Amino acid sequence: MSLRLPGFDARIALSAASPRRPSRSKEDTLKSTALHDWHAARGAKMAPFAGYEMPITYPTGAVEEHLITRRSVGLFDIDHMGQIEVSGPGADDFVSRMVSARVLDMKDGDARYSLLLAEDGGVTDDLFIYRLPGRWWIVVNASNRETDYAWFRKNAPAGVKVEDLSDDTYMIAVQGPRAIELLGAAADFDVPGMTRFTSAKGSLLGVPCLVGRTGYTGEDGAELFFPARDAVKLWDGLLALAAKKGIEAAPIGLAARDSLRFEAGMPLHGHEISPSINPVEAGFKWACDLEKDFVGKKAVTDLAEKGPARKLVGLDVTGGVPREGYEVQATDGRTVGLCAAGMFCPTVKKYAANAFVPPELSKVGTPLKVVIHGKPKDAVVVKRPLYVPAYRR
Amino acid sequence: MKIDAAARYRSSHEWARKEGSLIVTGISDHAQESLGDIVFVEFPEVGKTLKQGETFGVIESVKAASDLYMPMGGKIAAVNEALGGDPSAVNKDCYGAGWLIKFEPTNPSEWDGLLSAGDYEKEAAAH
Numbered sequence: 396m397s398l399r400l401p402g403f404d405a406r407i408a409l410s411a412a413s414p415r416r417p418s419r420s421k422e423d424t425l426k427s428t429a430l431h432d433w434h435a436a437r438g439a440k441m442a443p444f445a446g447y448e449m450p451i452t453y454p455t456g457a458v459e460e461h462l463i464t465r466r467s468v469g470l471f472d473i474d475h476m477g478q479i480e481v482s483g484p485g486a487d488d489f490v491s492r493m494v495s496a497r498v499l500d501m502k503d504g505d506a507r508y509s510l511l512l513a514e515d516g517g518v519t520d521d522l523f524i525y526r527l528p529g530r531w532w533i534v535v536n537a538s539n540r541e542t543d544y545a546w547f548r549k550n551a552p553a554g555v556k557v558e559d560l561s562d563d564t565y566m567i568a569v570q571g572p573r574a575i576e577l578l579g580a581a582a583d584f585d586v587p588g589m590t591r592f593t594s595a596k597g598s599l600l601g602v603p604c605l606v607g608r609t610g611y612t613g614e615d616g617a618e619l620f621f622p623a624r625d626a627v628k629l630w631d632g633l634l635a636l637a638a639k640k641g642i643e644a645a646p647i648g649l650a651a652r653d654s655l656r657f658e659a660g661m662p663l664h665g666h667e668i669s670p671s672i673n674p675v676e677a678g679f680k681w682a683c684d685l686e687k688d689f690v691g692k693k694a695v696t697d698l699a700e701k702g703p704a705r706k707l708v709g710l711d712v713t714g715g716v717p718r719e720g721y722e723v724q725a726t727d728g729r730t731v732g733l734c735a736a737g738m739f740c741p742t743v744k745k746y747a748a749n750a751f752v753p754p755e756l757s758k759v760g761t762p763l764k765v766v767i768h769g770k771p772k773d774a775v776v777v778k779r780p781l782y783v784p785a786y787r788r
Numbered sequence: 789m790k791i792d793a794a795a796r797y798r799s800s801h802e803w804a805r806k807e808g809s810l811i812v813t814g815i816s817d818h819a820q821e822s823l824g825d826i827v828f829v830e831f832p833e834v835g836k837t838l839k840q841g842e843t844f845g846v847i848e849s850v851k852a853a854s855d856l857y858m859p860m861g862g863k864i865a866a867v868n869e870a871l872g873g874d875p876s877a878v879n880k881d882c883y884g885a886g887w888l889i890k891f892e893p894t895n896p897s898e899w900d901g902l903l904s905a906g907d908y909e910k911e912a913a914a915h
Binding site for chain 1: 824825827828830846848850851853876879
């Protein structure tokens with residue numbers, strides 16, 4: 396066997412962004428987060444992801460990290476995520492035109508999921524948008540941060556200010572059924588009183604934070620934004636507080652972050668959505684407000700009328716682990732599509748894939764095959780998500 | 789890293805141990821540690837004859853699929869069916885409950901060409 400393991404996602408890692416510090420060679424352009432040494436000292440396996448050296452798993456192991464998040468609390472270092480702020484006169488109409496979701500009805504503090512589309516309907520990125528007093532706070536994927544920032548800048552009318560605040564902003568996620576209890580004990584304000592998809596400002600263990608009741612795991616929890624210099628203080632503080640309160644909590648790497656989001660039916664840009672995948676075929680028409688004007692609206696409207704040429708489905712596979720790029724066949728052996736992502740799902744204990752297939756083969760219960768190491772394996776279309784998020788039950 | 793002193797090894801991290809007239813094979817502790825959580829093992833058919841160095845299966849960790857190679861040529865006598873239900877035994881006990889296959893060696897002298905425990909340990913530690 397070969398132990399030359401791939402990076403966590405070599406394809407995305409190739410789009411390494413410019414370094415935070417000047418560097419002498421191409422090899423040193425990997426950025427590291429303020430918690431890098433913390434992760435390394437605890438034996439985390441680190442690998443490049445979106446230009447950062449990130450923890451993929453801790454000695455706990457990816458499967459157990461996934462299960463800890465589902466049963467109690469996981470802490471995620473996601474400082475690689477980007478934050479773009481938009482403000483100034485005309486910012487509201489500008490943001491509304493740039494993103495697919497309805498945003499003008501949002502109240503201060505509200506948070507909402509949206510897509511960023513190209514004119515042809517391809518998905519440039521997916522975002523979480525927070526409306527804050529006098530400004531919009533937009534959280535973007537690490538690998539798309541520079542593209543998104545350039546796109547917002549290019550389209551901003553005079554008077555609208557667009558700033559990339561990613562380097563000054565630290566971001567961690569605290570997720571799991573006991574996450575809110577833990578954050579409530581750490582905060583000087585009422586975190587448990589916040590509703591899903593809202594945000595609030597306050598202090599957590601003495602660190603000034605913007606707290607969003609959002610996440611990417613299918614569990615309740617929050618995402619915290621705060622000054623980068625406080626990263627170790629808040630991270631260590633939350634783990635110590637959890638221990639004191641008898642709340643099981645652990646640091647969780649990107650491998651489990653991927654399986655958690657996959658099981659809960661959330662897309663990962665570059666897989667279920669991408670510039671060559673449109674929202675209609677990926678099942679994200681709900682994130683497009685066709686009653687307003689936005690970049691990509693005409694393409695989405697046309698595609699919705701015409702009907703998609705392919706659809707994203709979930710596949711339950713027997714006899715192997717499906718992975719990105721694997722071929723999907725009809726039962727007669729015809730190639731009908733490709734897997735966009737696939738893995739072992741620890742909570743539901745299934746080997747599953749997300750795949751694009753023709754609409755006539757997208758019905759739940761349709762038998763298909765996935766070719767794994769040259770052999771077609773039985774697969775069946777299943778309802779997504781495999782794991783219904785806690786806040787939707 | 790843990791080493792089974794009774795076993796011999798391939799540079800590609802498979803171990804082989806004599807069990808009566810059969811050879812038992814699995815992956816080393818160094819390999820399971822590097823791969824991380826094992827989630828699936830694809831086995832060969834029992835009765836199939838494979839040459840030394842030929843692929844006998846695939847081991848899948850959370851993030852990667854790795855081919856498994858025959859330490860010696862032989863006819864597959866048994867596969868560890870118990871791993872179908874719980875492949876984590878490969879992580880917990882790679883030289884015991886986490887064994888992968890047993891085979892009847894075609895040419896028992898191939899054993900002599902395998903790495904001793906000490907030589908494998910030195911080689912794996914260098915990586």
